[in-house]
Amino acid sequence: xxxxxxxxxxxxxxxxxxxxxxxxxxxxxxxxxxxxxxxxxxxxxxxxxxxxxxxxxxxxxxxxxxxxxxxxxxxxxxxxxxxxxxxxxxxxxxxxxxxxxxxxxxxxxxxx
Numbered sequence: 353x354x355x356x357x358x359x360x361x362x363x364x365x366x367x368x369x370x371x372x373x374x375x376x377x378x379x380x381x382x383x384x385x386x387x388x389x390x391x392x393x394x395x396x397x398x399x400x401x402x403x404x405x406x407x408x409x410x411x412x413x414x415x416x417x418x419x420x421x422x423x424x425x426x427x428x429x430x431x432x433x434x435x436x437x438x439x440x441x442x443x444x445x446x447x448x449x450x451x452x453x454x455x456x457x458x459x460x461x462x463x464x
């Protein structure tokens with residue numbers, strides 16, 4: 353990300369483009385065992401030879417990104433708080449759903 357008030361936006365973009373280039377990113381992530389940011393790197397020996405990275409690639413098919421909805425992060429965090437209380441037996445299912453629904457509706461209305 354580049355901060356809105358950055359005085360070096362062009363330089364920041366050059367750095368980002370450099371770091372996400374296939375060869376540089378692959379070399380970088382190999383240094384700490386991470387996943388490359390480019391799908392084209394999936395064909396690299398580094399990714400092909402790693403059972404962990406192969407499992408991660410298979411799991412990614414199930415991932416769903418956060419929606420681009422105003423208030424989503426706060427709504428998600430609100431739901432998380434109530435679900436944790438329910439899972440720990442601090443709230444009944446009925447109370448959890450009622451309170452969570454009311455609060456999430458409020459969060460989303462404020463975000464419009």
